[in-house]
Amino acid sequence: MSIDDAVPIAESSRLGGAQSAGLVRPQAFTFAEPPNEMELECGQRLGPVTLAYETYGQLSPQRDNAVLIVHALSGDAHAAGWHSPDDKKPGWWDIVIGPGKPFDTNRYFVISSNIIGGCKGSTGPSSTNPRTGRPWGLAFPMVTISDMVRAQKALVEHLGVRRLLSLSGGSMGGFQVLEWAVRYPECVASAIPIATSARLSAQGIALNEVGRQAIMADPNWAGGDYYGREPPKAGLAIARMIGHITYLSDQQMHAKFGRRLQDRQSFGYDFKTEFQVESYLRYQGDSFVRRFDANSYLYISKSMDYFDLPARRGSLVQAFEGVRAEFLVISISSDWLYPTYQSKEIVKALKANLVPTTFVELQSDYGHDAFLLPNAQLNDAVSGFLANVLRRVRGGGHGGQGRANGA
Amino acid sequence: MSIDDAVPIAESSRLGGAQSAGLVRPQAFTFAEPPNEMELECGQRLGPVTLAYETYGQLSPQRDNAVLIVHALSGDAHAAGWHSPDDKKPGWWDIVIGPGKPFDTNRYFVISSNIIGGCKGSTGPSSTNPRTGRPWGLAFPMVTISDMVRAQKALVEHLGVRRLLSLSGGSMGGFQVLEWAVRYPECVASAIPIATSARLSAQGIALNEVGRQAIMADPNWAGGDYYGREPPKAGLAIARMIGHITYLSDQQMHAKFGRRLQDRQSFGYDFKTEFQVESYLRYQGDSFVRRFDANSYLYISKSMDYFDLPARRGSLVQAFEGVRAEFLVISISSDWLYPTYQSKEIVKALKANLVPTTFVELQSDYGHDAFLLPNAQLNDAVSGFLANVLRRVRGGGHGGQGRANGA
Numbered sequence: 001m002s003i004d005d006a007v008p009i010a011e012s013s014r015l016g017g018a019q020s021a022g023l024v025r026p027q028a029f030t031f032a033e034p035p036n037e038m039e040l041e042c043g044q045r046l047g048p049v050t051l052a053y054e055t056y057g058q059l060s061p062q063r064d065n066a067v068l069i070v071h072a073l074s075g076d077a078h079a080a081g082w083h084s085p086d087d088k089k090p091g092w093w094d095i096v097i098g099p100g101k102p103f104d105t106n107r108y109f110v111i112s113s114n115i116i117g118g119c120k121g122s123t124g125p126s127s128t129n130p131r132t133g134r135p136w137g138l139a140f141p142m143v144t145i146s147d148m149v150r151a152q153k154a155l156v157e158h159l160g161v162r163r164l165l166s167l168s169g170g171s172m173g174g175f176q177v178l179e180w181a182v183r184y185p186e187c188v189a190s191a192i193p194i195a196t197s198a199r200l201s202a203q204g205i206a207l208n209e210v211g212r213q214a215i216m217a218d219p220n221w222a223g224g225d226y227y228g229r230e231p232p233k234a235g236l237a238i239a240r241m242i243g244h245i246t247y248l249s250d251q252q253m254h255a256k257f258g259r260r261l262q263d264r265q266s267f268g269y270d271f272k273t274e275f276q277v278e279s280y281l282r283y284q285g286d287s288f289v290r291r292f293d294a295n296s297y298l299y300i301s302k303s304m305d306y307f308d309l310p311a312r313r314g315s316l317v318q319a320f321e322g323v324r325a326e327f328l329v330i331s332i333s334s335d336w337l338y339p340t341y342q343s344k345e346i347v348k349a350l351k352a353n354l355v356p357t358t359f360v361e362l363q364s365d366y367g368h369d370a371f372l373l374p375n376a377q378l379n380d381a382v383s384g385f386l387a388n389v390l391r392r393v394r395g396g397g398h399g400g401q402g403r404a405n406g407a
Numbered sequence: 408m409s410i411d412d413a414v415p416i417a418e419s420s421r422l423g424g425a426q427s428a429g430l431v432r433p434q435a436f437t438f439a440e441p442p443n444e445m446e447l448e449c450g451q452r453l454g455p456v457t458l459a460y461e462t463y464g465q466l467s468p469q470r471d472n473a474v475l476i477v478h479a480l481s482g483d484a485h486a487a488g489w490h491s492p493d494d495k496k497p498g499w500w501d502i503v504i505g506p507g508k509p510f511d512t513n514r515y516f517v518i519s520s521n522i523i524g525g526c527k528g529s530t531g532p533s534s535t536n537p538r539t540g541r542p543w544g545l546a547f548p549m550v551t552i553s554d555m556v557r558a559q560k561a562l563v564e565h566l567g568v569r570r571l572l573s574l575s576g577g578s579m580g581g582f583q584v585l586e587w588a589v590r591y592p593e594c595v596a597s598a599i600p601i602a603t604s605a606r607l608s609a610q611g612i613a614l615n616e617v618g619r620q621a622i623m624a625d626p627n628w629a630g631g632d633y634y635g636r637e638p639p640k641a642g643l644a645i646a647r648m649i650g651h652i653t654y655l656s657d658q659q660m661h662a663k664f665g666r667r668l669q670d671r672q673s674f675g676y677d678f679k680t681e682f683q684v685e686s687y688l689r690y691q692g693d694s695f696v697r698r699f700d701a702n703s704y705l706y707i708s709k710s711m712d713y714f715d716l717p718a719r720r721g722s723l724v725q726a727f728e729g730v731r732a733e734f735l736v737i738s739i740s741s742d743w744l745y746p747t748y749q750s751k752e753i754v755k756a757l758k759a760n761l762v763p764t765t766f767v768e769l770q771s772d773y774g775h776d777a778f779l780l781p782n783a784q785l786n787d788a789v790s791g792f793l794a795n796v797l798r799r800v801r802g803g804g805h806g807g808q809g810r811a812n813g814a
Contacts, residue, residue: 042674042676043676138678141676142676142677199666200666201657201660201661202657202660202661202663202664202665202666202682202684203652203655203657203660203661205666205682205684205685206648206652206660206684206685206688207652209648209682209684209685209688210645210648210649210652210688212678213641213644213645213648213689213692214621214624214645216678217621217625217641217642217644217645218624219626234620234624235624237620237624238617238620238621238624238645241613241616241617241620242617242649245610245613245614245617248610250608250609250610250743250746253608253609253610253613254608254609254610256609257609258609259606259607259609259612259715259718267449267713269449269450269548269549270549271545271619271623271705271709274712275609275612275616275712277609277612277613277616278612278613278616281613281616281617282620285620298678302678305681305682306674308666311666336657336743339657
């Protein structure tokens with residue numbers, strides 16, 4: 001096991017003032033060195049495995065205040081703070097992670113983990129295949145949400161944490177949250193899945209598939225063997241544009257863009273960009289291809305398609321049978337990609353197992369991505385829930401103590 | 408004006424039994440021969456213009472029973488009956504057009520018109536540019552919903568009809584219905600827009616734009632100059648797949664496909680087709696490219712983007728000021744592409760103008776495409792509405808007679 005990390009730096013910084021996690025350092029943890037490769041759900045073996053991560057705040061002497069943050073399809077480990085004073089933006093969930101914020105780094109030791117299969121410092125299809133010395137490409141084995149979570153478990157143990165106080169993530173991050181709670185019940189005191197589902201819907205699979213088809217139809221994709229050459233930018237941009245439409249609500253698109261024209265007064269009657277919403281989408285597509293690997297998009301979207309907790313044990317109620325965490329389940333009223341009814345299915349199955357569960361539907365017009373935007377309802381729900389869990393854990397009980405027929 | 412049509416044939420046939428419009432013949436009407444070209448909304452001129460159409464039933468001696476059917480993005484003039492006894496399918500709206508059906512060909516003279524810009528027998532980008540003797544490609548002028556409707560007006564006049572008893576269409580067909588009622592108020596006794604809107608939403612523009620991007624990113628598109636060569640099949644298939652996802656509801660996709668696998672028992676952990684919904688989408692994409700021209704997809708989708716009745720006159724209420732038709736406005740409860748609230752905006756603006764308006768929300772889980780499926784609520788609403796309109800028209804009054812302050 002090689003270690004490429006040290007005590008995390010979370011320097012106090014004037015960046016973002018007292019509310020900022022400050023300057024933070026990207027870290028990486030490598031394990032599963034051959035011959036001790038990780039055995040993946042698909043049956044193949046993978047090693048060594050590197051996982052990019054960051055931490056914010058300090059682990060308590062009792063090691064009971066760790067909160068794991070897991071991200072969505074296109075996310076990375078940089079969830080809070082700044083990498084340099086010159087950064088234009090802080091981490092992707094900086095609005096809720098930091099001193100005095102809901103994931104309060106004065107109280108909690110926040111770990112933000114990347115995923116295997118990704119392209120943000122963790123082992124994925126753009127990493128070097130040790131057998132060939134060249135990028136894996138499509139020779140990279142298929143990874144699943146379970147595989148991602150098993151790698152995160154190794155990271156969390158490496159950081160000296162046996163039991164997470166909580167973990168949270170939205171969208172595909174919610175898949176990881178649910179997988180953690182089911183796979184490692186003794187290691188999860190509480191869980192906060194947001195804007196997610198216990199399995200990807202047919203519509204979700206369909207949307208992912210069209211994005212993949214767009215990537216694979218790009219001649220530059222070249223069967224996934226494009227590293228060192230021009231990548232399949234056009235295809236990946238289209239996949240991203242499709243995604244972006246699903247992340248916003250109809251109402252929000254109307255409020256944000258309406259039918260306003262971009263840099264022109266009247267219709268051009270041509271196929272150039274005319275409407276602001278077109279310009280926005282093209283910008284989102286173009287900027288995404290500069291920061292994301294097309295093969296990782298294929299692998300990660302496929303891992304989402306495979307996610308199906310109910311199928312694992314016959315039903316979602318049965319899948320949750322061993323769960324010992326208490327839950328805060330959060331949905332978004334205008335989310336049509338992971339509609340509220342899918343969160344309610346989770347809540348119902350948890351309650352059928354007498355798992356202490358709080359459900360909050362955020363009232364927001366911002367669609368699926370609303371959890372990434374400032375929201376007082378989200379802040380209040382998370383901070384209150386975490387404070388209660390910490391109190392109960394320190395009171396000597398377990399997250400599962402509230403269960404009438406706890407194991 | 409050249410005429411490539413004769414008395415329509417609607418032979419009684421055993422195809423589909425007594426309920427079928429029987430064997431029907433594709434027809435075409437050509438007008439705007441140079442130098443009398445049609446002046447388009449974009450400012451360019453187009454001619455000659457050919458419009459494909461079909462008719463079912465007989466025009467009454469009083470010429471007061473004509474009903475125009477207009478189609479959606481990928482439709483054609485073949486709305487009912489059969490072209491040959493060997494056809495596998497009847498016309499696209501055969502469920503509601505025929506003897507004894509809601510658009511009862513024993514009572515009404517049904518005209519089904521194609522659109523300019525299309526690729527189904529009407530003048531469009533795949534037609535021959537008379538100036539070059541080669542297909543137009545992207546040199547074809549941009550056409551709008553208004554242009555389509557103005558061409559249809561020439562067809563209707565050519566068929567000897569001065570005033571339509573009614574006209575109906577869903578989705579983009581609904582755009583044409585609204586345009587007709589606003590542009591030719593004296594020629595429309597009643598109108599039945601279905602699953603539509605008075606303007607395309609930002610979300611609708613966004614979805615169209617991604618489809619266009621997919622087509623234009625296909626190297627075979629070649630700037631639109633692909634005729635006689637390999638067409639941009641991959642790009643067009645992706646555009647169609649995106650469209651298909653929007654035509655179904657989440658619920659319907661779940662009911663129809665769920666997470667079932669296609670021709671396999673367990674996950675393959677590869678990028679081949681695994682789920683039934685993927686197989687369905689690929690099939691829809693592949694079959695579409697055999698019957699549709701990619702450039703027509705670009706032009707027609709763009710005509711949808713431009714459609715904006717409220718902007719025409721400052722508000723939708725003002726846009727409807729001159730309307731003399733009575734309305735049956737129909738939406739679908741599970742339609743997220745043209746949600747019910749958009750139909751209600753139409754109803755509200757019509758009622759503000761004291762236009763007699765009936766509103767029906769079809770209760771259906773089938774999403775936007777539900778109007779193409781058998782639906783008793785749709786049948787009852789249409790047949791009752793049409794019978795009343797015919798009775799009023801023959802009673803000597805006008806469709807607009809119910810208006811308290813009729814013009």
